[in-house]
Amino acid sequence: MAEQRTELQALRGLTRAQLHDHARHYYKSGGRTEPEVALVVYGQARAVFKDYARTPGWFGRLIAPVLIWREASALRRLAGITGIPQLYRQLDARGVLIEYLPATPWPQASPPDVAYERLEALIARMHERGVAHCDLRAPSNMLVDDEGTPYIVDFVARVRRGLAWNLPWNWLFRQFVGADLSALAKLRNRFAPRLVTPEDRALLNERGRVERIARAVGERTREVVRFFVRSN
Numbered sequence: 001m002a003e004q005r006t007e008l009q010a011l012r013g014l015t016r017a018q019l020h021d022h023a024r025h026y027y028k029s030g031g032r033t034e035p036e037v038a039l040v041v042y043g044q045a046r047a048v049f050k051d052y053a054r055t056p057g058w059f060g061r062l063i064a065p066v067l068i069w070r071e072a073s074a075l076r077r078l079a080g081i082t083g084i085p086q087l088y089r090q091l092d093a094r095g096v097l098i099e100y101l102p103a104t105p106w107p108q109a110s111p112p113d114v115a116y117e118r119l120e121a122l123i124a125r126m127h128e129r130g131v132a133h134c135d136l137r138a139p140s141n142m143l144v145d146d147e148g149t150p151y152i153v154d155f156v157a158r159v160r161r162g163l164a165w166n167l168p169w170n171w172l173f174r175q176f177v178g179a180d181l182s183a184l185a186k187l188r189n190r191f192a193p194r195l196v197t198p199e200d201r202a203l204l205n206e207r208g209r210v211e212r213i214a215r216a217v218g219e220r221t222r223e224v225v226r227f228f229v230r231s232n
Contacts, residue, residue: 007043012088014042016095019049033059035067039100046100048085053094065093067156072096074155078129083122083151101151103143106187111144116188116195119150123180126152130161132176136183139190178203 014022023038027048030036035052050071052064068090075087075098086099103109119142126133135141135157143151159176162169185200196204 004044008045008047011040011042011045011047012097014040016051016053016091019051019097023049030054032056033063035064040097047088048098048100049095050098051091051095055094060094068094068096070158071155074131074158074160077131077160078126078155081122081125081129083118083149084126085151085153101143101145101153103145103149103151105140106142106144106191107139109144111150111191112148113192113195115144115148115150116192118148119144119187120184122150122152123184127177127180130173131155132159132161132173133157133180134159134176136180137186139187142187182206 011022019040020036020038022040022042024041025039026036027039028034028037030051032055035050035055038049038051040047040049050068052060052068054060055064072087072090075085078084079086085101088097088099090096123133123136133141133152133155135154136152138154141152141154143153145151159173161173164170182203185196185203188195188197188200189204
């Protein structure tokens with residue numbers, strides 16, 4: 001155990017080039033709007049390295065730093081919560097090193113019933129810390145291990161609670177909290193319909209205005225990105 005902690009400490013201090021040298025698998029190979037996402041192995045220590053350094057053009061220079069900042073700031077706010085990956089290190093504006101989670105994306109797993117209860121509790125703790133994920137409608141952002149422990153990853157789309165005086169922003173934050181709960185209801189309905197509650201059914205029957213706006217903004221953003229990528 002002490003040796004593994006030493007190896008993890010060494011892994012956390014590797015340079016960008018060294019991290020890529022120790023990459024054993026790339027979940028994403030990168031592209032014009034995508035980071036390289038690698039599993040880095042150093043002895044017995046493992047970490048996930050998300051890196052936009054080789055993302056070309058305006059996206060890599062201007063947009064990637066914003067995305068890295070959003071993810072890193074959310075992980076700092078949620079530090080210490082079991083089920084949220086630990087932020088090991090932010091290399092710079094375009095790279096972040098985070099905890100490796102030995103778990104499977106929800107759609108590829110067969111979680112026990114208790115995993116859904118634990119996931120609901122995890123989402124509640126996340127909201128108590130003032131973070132709404134805003135992209136839980138993608139089930140792959142929720143993982144589960146063999147013991148039924150849930151995890152939540154990919155906080156690029158997150159929205160944080162504002163200061164107490166910022167009533168309009170905090171109203172918006174509550175709408176995105178509702179969107180997270182709606183996503184949980186959809187997850188149960190899709191993968192464990194036996195667990196669907198009356199509250200879930202109410203959420204499934206109600207498509208909130210903020211959810212529709214968020215979906216429309218996301219679709220338009222993707223269209224704009226594709227346009228500029230083709231033009232670049």
